[in-house]
Amino acid sequence: MSPAQDAPVSRETSATTTTEDPPVSPETDAPRNPLQVPTAADHDAAVTYHDETTPLAQAVLHQLLAREGRAMSAPLRRPWQTRVMVVANQKGGVGKTTSTVNLAAGLAQLGQRVLVIDLDPQGNASTALGVEHHRGVASTYDVLVDGVPLADVVHPSPELPGLYVVPSTIDLAGAEIELVSVVARESRLRKAIAAHPGIGSTGEDRFDYVFIDCPPSLGLLTLNALVAGAEMLIPIQAEYYALEGLGQLVETVEMVRAHLNQHLEVTTILITMYDGRTKLAAGVAEEVRDHFGTKVLRTAIPRSVRVSEAPSYGQSVMTYDPGSPGALSYLEAAREIAAAARTSTEMSSE
Numbered sequence: 001m002s003p004a005q006d007a008p009v010s011r012e013t014s015a016t017t018t019t020e021d022p023p024v025s026p027e028t029d030a031p032r033n034p035l036q037v038p039t040a041a042d043h044d045a046a047v048t049y050h051d052e053t054t055p056l057a058q059a060v061l062h063q064l065l066a067r068e069g070r071a072m073s074a075p076l077r078r079p080w081q082t083r084v085m086v087v088a089n090q091k092g093g094v095g096k097t098t099s100t101v102n103l104a105a106g107l108a109q110l111g112q113r114v115l116v117i118d119l120d121p122q123g124n125a126s127t128a129l130g131v132e133h134h135r136g137v138a139s140t141y142d143v144l145v146d147g148v149p150l151a152d153v154v155h156p157s158p159e160l161p162g163l164y165v166v167p168s169t170i171d172l173a174g175a176e177i178e179l180v181s182v183v184a185r186e187s188r189l190r191k192a193i194a195a196h197p198g199i200g201s202t203g204e205d206r207f208d209y210v211f212i213d214c215p216p217s218l219g220l221l222t223l224n225a226l227v228a229g230a231e232m233l234i235p236i237q238a239e240y241y242a243l244e245g246l247g248q249l250v251e252t253v254e255m256v257r258a259h260l261n262q263h264l265e266v267t268t269i270l271i272t273m274y275d276g277r278t279k280l281a282a283g284v285a286e287e288v289r290d291h292f293g294t295k296v297l298r299t300a301i302p303r304s305v306r307v308s309e310a311p312s313y314g315q316s317v318m319t320y321d322p323g324s325p326g327a328l329s330y331l332e333a334a335r336e337i338a339a340a341a342r343t344s345t346e347m348s349s350e
């Protein structure tokens with residue numbers, strides 16, 4: 001086991017020690033840096049917290065590193081092969097793009113290599129990740145309609161190292177119609193992903209995650225994503241009617257599984273825009289958990305102004321305000337997603 005994988009254990013141990021041992025100052029503790037990252041102390045006396053084993057200290061560390069655009073070398077499991085996650089829900093405005101962008105940024109902050117494919121003609125994910133997406137920029141449209149290799153349209157995001165984007169331009173709006181007469185129109189994206197040399201199980205510099213941000217419809221674009229991915233992440237807004245329309249979505253998934261992509265599975269449900277002050281949100285969350293069980297991430301994303309402000313600065317909330325509750329929740333959700341990854345060691349022992 002790598003030192004990084006050891007870390008959660010030592011974290012728990014030290015947490016226990018802290019609760020049992022009466023007042024020992026962190027400064028006099030034995031040196032411990034389970035995350036193997038620079039401590040707050042390295043960033044000089046501006047921060048006096050010297051122990052990153054508590055949530056507060058982790059938040060401080062996250063904030064410091066995110067400001068510098070540096071990844072936390074946290075104890076994350078690297079998936080044995082690229083996990084292609086389709087973020088879809090035909091309902092509009094439930095937090096698909098916000099979740100795509102911030103989970104991707106969170107995973108990049110945690111040292112993973114992440115690609116975001118913007119499959120929505122609105123191009124909101126491209127905007128939030130600071131990548132140009134005006135007409136003429138090499139984009140998802142070129143891949144789907146003209147068969148351009150995916151690798152040729154990947155742009156690095158200025159947000160964070162290890163984070164890349166395939167932007168969408170307004171041209172994509174026409175693709176739904178243009179694709180109708182194209183051969184194998186629903187598997188264009190799958191082919192492009194399969195042909196990308198950095199997606200799969202080999203190569204140290206392969207992508208660990210590909211997130212596909214879908215438009216709010218169940219048309220050909222979303223269908224291409226469902227055929228291309230193995231995992232589906234459904235963001236559900238904690239509001240009245242939250243589950244409405246999900247039946248249709250699940251039916252579509254079943255249809256895709258039966259005819260086009262037997263590997264597709266709904267693996268992750270994320271509750272978004274959760275307002276803990278209202279009974280309604282708690283009720284909706286409970287209903288979603290009753291329905292989807294352990295697929296629902298324990299972390300719900302709170303409604304927060306900082307989350308909605310970030311895109312107007314061409315940023316994710318992860319770098320815009322890394323210490324805010326929204327950013328910390330997305331980071332925690334990213335950790336939960338990563339914890340579900342199967343590693344190559346596990347795969348070879350099966």
Ligand SMILES: Nc1ncnc2c1ncn2[C@@H]1O[C@H](COP(=O)(O)OP(=O)(O)OP(=O)(O)O)[C@@H](O)[C@H]1O
Nearest residue numbers: 092093094095096097098216273302303304307308
């Ligand atoms: N946690 C949050 N707190 C506050 N506002 C949020 C939060 N998450 C999303 N929003 C806001 O809600 C709106 C819809 O979010 P978003 O664009 O991510 O949804 P979407 O499902 O991608 O929408 P569409 O269906 O149009 O693609 C945006 O204005 C976004 O800034």
Ligand SMILES: [Mg+2]
Nearest residue numbers: 096097120124
């Ligand atoms: Mg969107």
